[in-house]
Amino acid sequence: MQPLSSLIIPDRSGKSPLYLQIAGQLTALIRNGTLQPGHRLLSSRQLASLLQVHRRTIVQAYDELLAQGWLESQTGSGTFVARSLPEMAPEKPAKPEYDYGNASKKAGFTFRKLTHLNRAVLKSGSRLHLDDGFPDARLAPVEDLSRAYRSQLLHGNPYVRLGYGDTKGSAWLRQELSMHLNETRGLKTSAENILITRGVIMGIHLVSTALLQPGDCVAVDAPGWFGANMNFVHAGASVVQIPVDQYGLDVKALEMLCAEKPVRLVYVTSHHHYPTTVALRADRRIALLQLSAKYRFAIFEDDYDYDFHYLSKPLLPLAGADQHGMVLYCGSFTKTISPAFRVGFLVGPEDIISELALLRRIVDRQGDQMLENAIAELMQTGVIQRHLRKSVRIYRQRRDHFTGLLKSELGNYLQFDVPDGGMAVWAKFHPAIDLPHLASKALQKDLYFSSGFSQSKDFANMVRLGFASSNLNELEESVSIIRDLL
Numbered sequence: 001m002q003p004l005s006s007l008i009i010p011d012r013s014g015k016s017p018l019y020l021q022i023a024g025q026l027t028a029l030i031r032n033g034t035l036q037p038g039h040r041l042l043s044s045r046q047l048a049s050l051l052q053v054h055r056r057t058i059v060q061a062y063d064e065l066l067a068q069g070w071l072e073s074q075t076g077s078g079t080f081v082a083r084s085l086p087e088m089a090p091e092k093p094a095k096p097e098y099d100y101g102n103a104s105k106k107a108g109f110t111f112r113k114l115t116h117l118n119r120a121v122l123k124s125g126s127r128l129h130l131d132d133g134f135p136d137a138r139l140a141p142v143e144d145l146s147r148a149y150r151s152q153l154l155h156g157n158p159y160v161r162l163g164y165g166d167t168k169g170s171a172w173l174r175q176e177l178s179m180h181l182n183e184t185r186g187l188k189t190s191a192e193n194i195l196i197t198r199g200v201i202m203g204i205h206l207v208s209t210a211l212l213q214p215g216d217c218v219a220v221d222a223p224g225w226f227g228a229n230m231n232f233v234h235a236g237a238s239v240v241q242i243p244v245d246q247y248g249l250d251v252k253a254l255e256m257l258c259a260e261k262p263v264r265l266v267y268v269t270s271h272h273h274y275p276t277t278v279a280l281r282a283d284r285r286i287a288l289l290q291l292s293a294k295y296r297f298a299i300f301e302d303d304y305d306y307d308f309h310y311l312s313k314p315l316l317p318l319a320g321a322d323q324h325g326m327v328l329y330c331g332s333f334t335k336t337i338s339p340a341f342r343v344g345f346l347v348g349p350e351d352i353i354s355e356l357a358l359l360r361r362i363v364d365r366q367g368d369q370m371l372e373n374a375i376a377e378l379m380q381t382g383v384i385q386r387h388l389r390k391s392v393r394i395y396r397q398r399r400d401h402f403t404g405l406l407k408s409e410l411g412n413y414l415q416f417d418v419p420d421g422g423m424a425v426w427a428k429f430h431p432a433i434d435l436p437h438l439a440s441k442a443l444q445k446d447l448y449f450s451s452g453f454s455q456s457k458d459f460a461n462m463v464r465l466g467f468a469s470s471n472l473n474e475l476e477e478s479v480s481i482i483r484d485l486l
Contacts (some may be wrong), residue, residue: 001078007034010051011183018053019060026061030070030081039069039081116233125447128478131466134426135307139391142384145337148374167357167365169196169345170372173432176379177345185306186320187347195346195353195360203330203346205230206356206363207265208235215265219257221249221298223459225274228267237264248273248280251287264296268319271303275453275464276426277419279315286398289318291314292326299327299362307388308468309421310396325349335377335423336388343367343375395423395468398475402467413486415448423468426484429461438485447481460464 008025010018013111029035044058049472051058062079072082095185152161168174174191181187196202204227212218214236220229223243240257243250249268259261268288270280280288292299301318309315319329325348332344346356379383403418403425416427428437436451453459467475 001135007153008051010053019057019064022051022053022058022061024063026065027068027070030085035081035084036083037085040077041079043078071287073087084320114234116230121228122342126215126443126446128447128474128481129238129466129469130447130449130478131424131469132424132450132464133335133466134469135335135338135391135423136342136394136469136471139387139394141339141383141387142379144378145341145374148377149370151377152370152373161369165366167361168192168194168353169367170376171368173343173372173376173379174345176376180348180379182405185314186316188320189347192350193347193353195348195356196372197330197332197344197346198342198361198364198367199331199334199344200330201227201231202360202364203328204231204267204300204342204345205304206359207328208232208237209296210352210356210359211298212237212264215266217257217261219254219263219266221268223275223453223462224267225269225302228300232265232267243276244273244276246278248278248284249288249311251284251291254288255291258291258295258297263295265298265300266292267300268318269302269304271306271309271315272419274302275424275462277422277424279331279420282315285315285318285321287323289321289326289357293324297326301327301329303331304364305422306331307336308392308395308423310392310399311420314421319347334382336391341371341375343372398470398472399425401472402465402475402479405475406465407459409479424464424466427463427465432462433461433486435461435463436484441485442481445481445485449478449482 007029008022010021012018014021016024019102026035029452041047041062044055048055048058062073063069066073066079070082070085071079072084073079140209155161171191173196174194177194178189178191181189195203195206197206207440208231212232212235216235217231217240218237219240219242220232221244223244224241229239240263242254242257248270248301254263256268266288268280270285272279289301291297299318299322303317306314306317317329319325319327327348329347330344333341334344348356375384398421403416406414406416406425406427412430413433414429416425419425429438439449439451442449449465450463453462453464470478
């Protein structure tokens with residue numbers, strides 16, 4: 001053991017306690033076979049003297065390894081490497097059959113890389129941004145939300161407040177949401193029709209997992225949202241794109257598809273289609289619901305920014321006119337408050353909501369009950385509703401200012417229609433413009449916007465330019481940067 005003490009080198013300048021360093025190095029000697037089962041270790045006094053550390057440090061190291069089962073102690077005889085451990089031959093330097101590399105960077109086992117998940121993650125970073133259509137977090141009622149959250153943390157029965165809750169989500173929030181959706185969107189719900197999620201994307205994932213089998217046909221709008229499509233692909237479904245024109249989803253093309261093969265699910269953004277922002281016309285809404293009842297496919301209605309409509313009252317969701325229980329309606333507070341607050345809702349018939357709640361349990365036992373109850377309080381007191389009215393006024397002003405700038409400063413370089421609602425403009429740059437190069441140059445000037453909607457050649461040089469998250473001065477500076485680069 002005395003020569004082996006030279007292999008134990010405590011680092012007194014290290015952050016880890018000395019006793020843990022010594023315990024770890026002794027463990028490594030046992031693992032590599034240098035110390036075999038039954039080997040008698042030096043006494044704590046002897047090893048402390050050799051390593052020039054306090055005896056208590058060695059005692060702590062031995063106690064740690066005794067507790068973990070690496071060592072065993074025999075009264076009057078000393079401390080030994082546990083005899084129950086298997087014998088391990090000392091490692092010999094040899095060329096391994098497989099290059100394991102750095103264990104912290106590369107797994108030693110094989111796994112399948114899913115190419116359909118390869119998508120850049122959007123992160124906030126640049127000072128200026130014409131993003132995908134995000135809200136302005138500076139407008140969020142964070143002080144009201146902070147007070148409500150603190151109230152939820154401190155008041156009430158702690159066993160209930162801080163314990164496990166319903167997998168469907170906060171009963172209070174579901175009740176408030178039910179009343180809000182019934183009053184503002186023409187739905188006919190109770191709390192039992194609502195499942196609280198971590199956002200729309202979680203709702204899509206749960207529905208894809210519960211409803212889809214490998215080979216099932218899912219119809220999606222084209223162009224469409226990659227986040228939804230990759231969930232359908234992940235579930236093994238066959239994704240068929242249905243074109244979108246100035247009136248929304250081409251329902252006749254969908255009917256032709258239904259006549260050819262069974263369709264299990266139709267995904268649609270009916271109010272402000274993503275990414276083009278057009279609304280699904282009334283006659284197509286009726287036809288879509290009729291097709292659903294005839295061909296027995298489910299409709300996933302993603303209403304990601306229902307509250308932000310500027311010309312007139314928003315069109316009521318498909319779910320409000322659904323008489324056959326075919327529509328699953330999903331929305332979120334991401335656009336209402338801020339993407340950081342991951343609270344969404346999925347609305348549907350009670351039986352499927354109960355089943356999805358069981359599935360949610362194995363993905364995420366429950367959401368943030370404190371946050372959900374805090375939002376419920378803000379809905380009950382009218383804070384959310386006042387925030388929405390204020391946001392609509394501000395975002396409409398920004399839309400008008402931004403579209404005016406695009407026409408006056410960039411009218412020779414792009415084409416667009418002024419959106420009736422939403423938080424972004426769907427624009428097409430001139431074919432001669434290298435949009436990825438332009439976006440890269442803009443980023444060097446601290447302005448972010450997308451390098452293009454590259455799902456298909458049909459949408460080359462088309463991009464969403466978000467205006468809601470920037471104030472008027474920021475919008476002017478952003479447009480000036482693009483103009484100067486062009």
